[in-house]
Amino acid sequence: MARRADHSKEELASLVVNTAEELIAEEGIDAFSARSLSRAIGYTAGTLYHHFKDLDDIVTQVNTRTLVGLARAFADATPSSDPRQMLHNYADAFLGYIALKRNLWNALFEFRRKPDQLVPPWYIEAIASLIRIIAQCFQDIRPDLDDKVARQSGQLVFASIHSVVSLDSSGRLNLIMDRDIGKVVHELVDMHILAYAHRAK
Amino acid sequence: MARRADHSKEELASLVVNTAEELIAEEGIDAFSARSLSRAIGYTAGTLYHHFKDLDDIVTQVNTRTLVGLARAFADATPSSDPRQMLHNYADAFLGYIALKRNLWNALFEFRRKPDQLVPPWYIEAIASLIRIIAQCFQDIRPDLDDKVARQSGQLVFASIHSVVSLDSSGRLNLIMDRDIGKVVHELVDMHILAYAHRAK
DNA sequence: TCCAGCACTAAACGACGTTCAATTAGACCG
């Protein structure tokens, strides 16, 4: 066959990314493949490669959406004037978002790009902006401390929570602990708050 | 061909696991395959399946060795009478071991077993015993606290460090923070000590 | 209306994990 009038270049591109997102969300990243995706959109696998560099390219676009969605979830977190409470609210926003998009979140960290391939800079920036939000809470708890310290705490708490969550999503949290993920995350938040509040000036 | 006198059943089994360990250590879990392993030992891929259930079975045996090695590294950690210092020494033992066996450590957490497959119980026990060692340090810092709390702190610090290390090994730590893994791990330890020391009774 | 160029397909490549019929070397028995 040859050219089809079914979709314009742009329509096809967004059809691909939309369908990829649905497939990953429903079946998980392991069941996702060039062939299953092309089958789902009614084209051949080869067609994907005329519109995208490779599968990584497609997954990366899906991942970007996932990160944007998390940013929105943070923005929608229950407000509070107490920075400690706010940290817990962010934690809940995080937990809620991930519960909703488990497979998509896993794709962000489980999908194996080719060895040398470097992470797109807007990934880093998207995460950095989330960490800035968290760091602001720490800053509010102890305004006398250097904001470098607050940023550091923000990174640490984000990394800690991410790790626990990803252990949980991949079914390996019970390798390390026997408690519920929600409990653990809030314990971690309390821990970081407690440590931060007692830091030497 | 048929039966060969090259190796006894036991010899072949340990040849397989030894070679698998070497291959994973050198090339990483991604480059590891039934075909590359069988090529390395001078047998056909089919032969592997007469001695092991599947590849998962082989990787699991390698992973068990990795865990045992980590336990030994903990046992060999620099002793100290100060429990806080000791926690840092364990952290260094952990970092040192992983620096040495990066690919093997990644295999433990990156290898994707089939969906339903459950983690072997001695995995969990091996990790639990490491956490007990860590929890003991916490207990020593504040003997007045319940030992449940100490265990909980042990789990949290283990999970946190594990996560940061695995983010680092998979090249994703810089998604979240810009600092050296060693620095980050010791910051985490300090944070957990600080929080633990200030816990309400 | 014609044609160049583009979008698309189908087939192919070399990998992967896994299975299995066929083969045959070694073990055992008489």
Place this chain on the structure above:
DNA sequence: CGGTCTAATTGAACGTCGTTTAGTGCTGGA
């Protein structure tokens, strides 16, 4: 020693994967 049974090993096969490419025919512009 000869025969037979057993179990270890092979090689080919199946269906999967990501990716490439030659060829085909539709479509937009002249």
